[in-house]
Amino acid sequence: MSEASEDTSTGHIETVEGAPPFALTVERIVWERVLVTLHLRVTPLSGPDAASNVPDDLAFEVVDLERAYPVDSTYVGDGRYRIDVNITRFGARRQFPNGTWRIRSQSQDAGPVIAGYDGTELAKLDEASRVFLYNKNRSVVTVSFGIAENIDALDFVMRCYQLNRSGAKPKRVGPVKWFKRKYLNEPRMMKRAAFIYKWINRLVGVRKGQILFASDQRLTIAGNLLRVRDRLVERGLDKELDFKYSFRLPKSGGWGTTIRILYLMATSEVILLDDYFGLLKSVKIDTERSRVVQLWHAGSGFKSVGYSRFGNIGSPKLWHPHRQYTYAITGSEHLVPVYAEAFGIEEAAVIPTGLPRVDWFLDEERTRRFTEDFAQEHPEIAGKRVVLFAPTFRGRSIYTAFYDYSWIDFDALYEAVGPDTVVLFRMHHFVKDAVPIPEQYRDRFFDFTHYPDGLSLLHVVDLLITDYSSIIYEFSLLDRPMMFYAPDRVNYAATRGFHRDYDETAPGRVCSTFPEVLEAISTGEFEVEKVAQFRAENFDRIDTGAADRVIDWLVLRDAPPSALTVDTSEEVPVAAEHHEPVAEEHEEEEEAAR
Template sequence: MGFDSVVETIAWERVHLTIVVRLDADPDDPIDLERVGYRLQSVRFGYPVRTTYLGEGRHELVLTITDFHQRRPIPDGTWRLIAEYEGRDLCAARFPLERVDILDEFTRAFLYMGNTENYTVTFGITEADVRPEFVVRTYRFYRNPVVANTDSVRGFAGTVARRTLRAARDPRPVGFTIRFLSRLLRRLVGSPGNRILFASEMRSRLEGNLLRVRDRMIERGLDQTFDFTYSFRLPQSSSTLGTLKVIYLLATADIIIIDDYFGLLEYFYLPEKVKLIQLWHAGVGFKSIGYSRFGKYGSPKLHNAHRRYTYAIAGSDHLVDVYAEAFGVEKSAVIATGLPRIDTFLDAETAAAAVRGFEQAHPELSGKRIVLFAPTFRGRGIRDAYYDYDTIDFARWYDWCGDDTVVLFRMHHFVADPPPIPPQYRDRLIDASGFGDTNNLLQVADILITDYSSIIYEYALLRRPMLFYSYDREVYAATRGFHHDFATTAPGKVCDTFDELLRALRDQDFETEKVDAFVAQNFNYVDTGSADRVIDWLILGEPPRAQGDEHDRRK
């Protein structure tokens, strides 16, 4: 009789492909179904697939297409699903022939690189006459974005000019140069064995998680053991000379600690002994980042700097899967240390000092109820970030404030344009861009209004009211994507219009009961030890446990 494996369901969730198969066992060859595994098999190569036994002969196969094997996507090819048991093949999976027409419904085309490249996943069956087998086809396609015009001399000249400009913008020669220089510097200069580089391409100074880890190392006297170096700049302030300096600092560091995307590292030569630690600046947000939005607005390439991390941190075990997906790395590389910047936020003396400092700097706000309006930016990133101020009715918000309330506008640091508050309203509606550290503002805020920002991470620990003004929720969900349903997981009331926002403020309808569940899900630790865990587990030693397969960043 033999074994028979049949595909029952196919489902997608972002970059995760889930296939449920049923294996009918051979009564003459008894096996333990819980120990059956599956692999993708082409003519030349085979790769194991993460397999979970569901019971009753069914197995769930999960393939993360952007991080399938050694931080690489599923390779181009036609792949069969082979059931295997204790080193022997049982059978290839098939698909019911009466349902084969629905396979086209599961095709996915992931566009990236300005729609010039495409990663496609399709499904079908082999052309066998007796028992057609189920196959998964994965291919990458490329197109030249400059269409040739040979109808005239002018058209031909324009085509040549556009293609020349396109070639000049090709990052590959630059990438080759960066890799050559970094390898050369490693060989000629090397690193002393104790040099730590704190760096960011999105900040002009040391702050946040990087600042807390550096300060805690100094408090522990580790600055006597390690040599600290620094590199901070913004994209608009970069220069060729500055880039060469950054390359030198990267190439002569033993440990590199960053807190945001760092494009130079995509091409950089990193020996395996060098640790690259990502202390991602955002604790947790709703919006998809990195490979979680592969194929969508602002999609990353299949290979980028995120994949180079030795370790990345998260606030809880619940978020390990989220960041592994976003960075295109295995789960074992994401360590739930907690966010170092939370240490100072939860420190009672530091919090009290922040409140005192605010009151001294702004005595005119003493005794006022403070509403902090701190949304995230719209746009792809720092170069085109903006916020739609037309969604705010400043006059009505001013009237709502009365004499006892002020609204502090703290826009995302990517947004260059300040809120256009009319002069007659500026005693109650205040641009707080120059009011110091955002975490200090959270300490004095009685109510937080935000949207998809990770600022909720810290504020949730204060157990104070939050409102979520998501005027573009449907568009944002379609273009950027959310990890989880925004309306149900936001730790406060969601308002899609300005009318709803003012009504919630007036009625004090905050849905604060959602905060406790949010904190429980997103924090392994509510303490002041996150920086110590980063130092002890990631800088001085190794994480306390492994959660996945090993990786090799050199490949």
């Protein structure tokens, strides 16, 4: 790395190697959520051998007056490079560091060059600046671009700062409220949880072979967690490992259950999760002896979650439970960068094992038994075309979840499907209100919200109608039509956001109005050709070995080193975020729950 010195009259960083052999210019700035891409052009100096002045091994770093950090770059041809920076995940799972940064080239064959900018295009720098509000608008990350004037060049600078403001002082209150505020408020409770975890971890220690299956979103083990547990038993590993369980809902239980969970976390070698886990907001996991594996149940990178929503409503803080995952799983290499961005972790920590629950879904004997039993249990459905209406919930958490049933015209739907078709309504389990099926339509319409095996249910479905649900992941394996009814997708995109364009990503016809849904049902125009492309993007393997890969690679750690090498030790100095925890009314709980 070349040395740098400051020109105190201009603030310019001068390199000691002498005149640069080429010019380096930032041409364009492009944002995609929390990812900023800087497009650079390398221009050789004039002369008979000008082209030879540009080395073949160019790399880049961001520098201020004292620090320098390498950044990812890609050569795109014609003397142009692109630099990709994630402002929420730069190093050691922290945000881009505070400071005023220049871009400097690095090469063994040539001296370093500072990137400049075209002085006639300065208005574009203001347009490219961003402000990311979070923590109920009490904190902000600002990213702005400008130039640092000097005699010879206009240096391009990127200014990134994290700013915080204090909340209003609490008003005087009565003794009971004062006691609760002083001793039972969430920040104090979180500090106590961290203290309890720390001392249990030190005094009792991590027990070899102890596996904790845990959820703060469900009362019982299910989905990927259940499949991994069952597969461990099938392989006889339950005799070698010690299984522990913790399942509860947010705000349920008290300090008794919390201390029990903290004890299990502090003493477990492996912690397996399948959703957002709030206690990770309070404790710092002993990563030297324990590992946290997130087996999130959503298969597709469809909606924006986690840090993909940074700066939007319900945005996570810069320190968040997602950061503590040792590993997270996904279904394909294609989705690795999607999940790394969402969780704020390295791409190397996202392992494309496939989803364990798909093992069940593809088990032919299990499917045969299910379909036979289903026909006997539901003779009123057997032999008919089955339409499954399965949307996700609206609202910001488990406590405010709902679905607007006025979007469904039950009268028109009943007439459209005809006597040879039944419609099964399966609402998200967060939605408390039952489907208001009119009594006269109960011969064709059925509420299957609480049907115990929603995954197997897909095998008897001929047409799926959903909106933003991850149910499309498994259903795509059946190569059957699906349709997307999203009357609120403009509002949903504005408040929740999509990781990719909704209309292009949805593997089926997208309908904005219910008459469009009825028309599609009548004509059978579902755009089924989209299903194959979606399946190819989301599945590297279509087999029944996902649970085994999770067990072998992540639980037992019997995997190629390249698949399991994750270095989170790199230190990147940043301005400290307010680490005094602030109650967030469970805004994060719905991040992964959707």
